[in-house]
Amino acid sequence: MKILVIQHSGFINGSGGTEKIASFLANHFAALGHDVEIATNQNISGGAVFPLTEGIKLTNIFSSDIVQENLKALHNYTGKNPFQWVSFKIKKKQAKIFNKNLLKKMNGPDGLYEFNLKKRAEAWKKYMDSVNPDLIITMSTGSLLEITYQNQYTIPIINSVNGRPDYDYSDILWYRSEKEMSLLKESYKHLSAVQILFDSYKDFLPDTFTGKSVTISNPVPQFENDEIVDLTIIKEKYKILHIGTLATDCKQQHVAIDTFAEVVNEFPNWELHFWGVGNDFDLLNKKIKNYQLEYKIFLNGFTDHPVSKLKEADLFIFPSKYEGFGLALAEAMSVGLPGLGFETCSGVNELIKHNITGFLAQDPQELIFYLKQLMADSSLRSELGTNAHLEMKKFAPEKMLEKWSLLIENFRL
Structure with missing residues (x-):
């Protein structure tokens, strides 16, 4: 079976828990004889931090052809040079004008968010059609949304939730717009199954999810x-x-x-x-x-x-x-x-x-x-x-x- 593990960001050079579990699962599936590939979309060079079994392919689908429109960052000058202060002031004003025009063009922040998401999702669909996996495992709801936005798949998808589920689709921990939260919840409709870490986490799945829920905790090293x-x-x-x-x-x-x-x-x-x-x-x-x-x-x-x-x-x-x-x-x-x-x-x-x-x-x-x-x-x-x-x-x-x-x-x- 061809298994595709998707962590849309953070996997390359990442040493966190999600990267560790993604590598752990990929190695296990490969040991069972499955053809395993890990895919990401990052504007970065590097590789996996955690060891991967020989034969596991790591693919970064990033390309400059994937159009992304981004707001310019606004910087304040904190030094004492008056000429630098003027220069920063001018650049900040130019950035504000650029951002205002871009948001107007995109019909606001939500329009900008969906435009960029749509371009990335199109790239994922093109890649997915070329790989044609038998099973997809996404390592977060964010990864799930990246591949499914305005896309349809007949391939079964399992989402591995490496946190409490509502942390992935709400603004409990950090800011998410109403549009982003709505789209994240909608993405659950594409799932055949979801893996959660504890039984109690079932209570935090959105009502848009209708698939199979399975409790599988993270593996913990054992000692005599x-x-x-x-x-x-x-x-x-x-x-x-x-x-x-x-x-x-x-x-x-x-x-x-x-x-x-x-x-x-x-x-x-x-x-x-x-x-x-x-x-x-x-x-x-x-x-x-x-x-x-x-x-x-x-x-x-x-x-x-x-x-x-x-x-x-x-x-x-x-x-x-x-x-x-x-x-x-x-x-x-x-x-x-x-x-x-x-x-x-x-x-x-x-x-x-x-x-x-x-x-x-x-x-x-x-x-x-x-x-x-x-x-x-x-x-x-x-x-x-x-x-x-x-x-x-x-x-x-x-x-x-x-x-x-x-x-x-x-x-x-």
């Missing part, structure tokens, strides 16, 4: 009982760990810093370590310096060996505002670390069982309270960490792959 972290060992230094993209609007690393700053004097032999890269490095670095805790809080950058970093830690803090699954948290728990996060965070509240595998705080003050409990008691950390390790066994990769195999078999010709 004698491979997990020994949290009873007495150390000179103990580590609180966080792994994730440095994006405070979602991951809220600044909350972890504020929390640690509240307790650091009471626990002088503890450190807070962040692994990951992102746009908010400077913001977080400034916050650390403002607290004068450069010797206690560390922004370590990207790591190719997250498991080794997890095994050096004593607990895992994950104060995200929203998540789909929280793969970094799940991996930490699988290694035997207790988890600490917010009760209101989707994904996190599905993984951490309060007072069994970690703690779920209702607010930052409770986060401080539970952090102090964990830092003060190695026996508690060990107990919760062992429970977390056992709890993650239900997400063993082979179990998740078996569910995927059963799902795609429904569409074998």
Whole structure:
């Protein structure tokens, strides 16, 4: 069977959870003997970050022939040179005039959005007709809309939802126009099936979806009982760990810093370590310096060996505002670390069982309270960490792959 995996943006050079799962699924389907191709549409050079089985084709359909009309960015000058200020002022005025004329030509922002979407969708249809797959798997609702807008397919399509479904078609997390949200919901009509991460996420599917819903969580690496972290060992230094993209609007690393700053004097032999890269490095670095805790809080950058970093830690803090699954948290728990996060965070509240595998705080003050409990008691950390390790066994990769195999078999010709 020819299986086409589509992640319309972000796959090339991407190291996030969606890219990881896309590669994981592609490798599995190839191992089953299927002909697998991954397709994207990105104005970028590079390749897959996560290893792909030999024979899996990666196609970037991007072409300068795909016409896209874009508004010009408006920049303010922040320097002190008066000539530069005048130059920026002129360029900004020219950009405003250009944008006004473009929006008038396109009948407003919605018209501009649909024009660009239509051009990309036409390119996808042309590509799809040339590949002629037996099954399409889209890695987001955005990818689903990209290929189906004003297009019709007889090919079955499965959408893999790597977050809570409504995050993909609403403006809960960031701005989406009414037009975009409407089109995203409409795209669900093209689906034969949808894969969601937790049973509770079925309640967040739009009423436009009439296909088959299947719960298949993300795969979590497994470890033998004698491979997990020994949290009873007495150390000179103990580590609180966080792994994730440095994006405070979602991951809220600044909350972890504020929390640690509240307790650091009471626990002088503890450190807070962040692994990951992102746009908010400077913001977080400034916050650390403002607290004068450069010797206690560390922004370590990207790591190719997250498991080794997890095994050096004593607990895992994950104060995200929203998540789909929280793969970094799940991996930490699988290694035997207790988890600490917010009760209101989707994904996190599905993984951490309060007072069994970690703690779920209702607010930052409770986060401080539970952090102090964990830092003060190695026996508690060990107990919760062992429970977390056992709890993650239900997400063993082979179990998740078996569910995927059963799902795609429904569409074998």
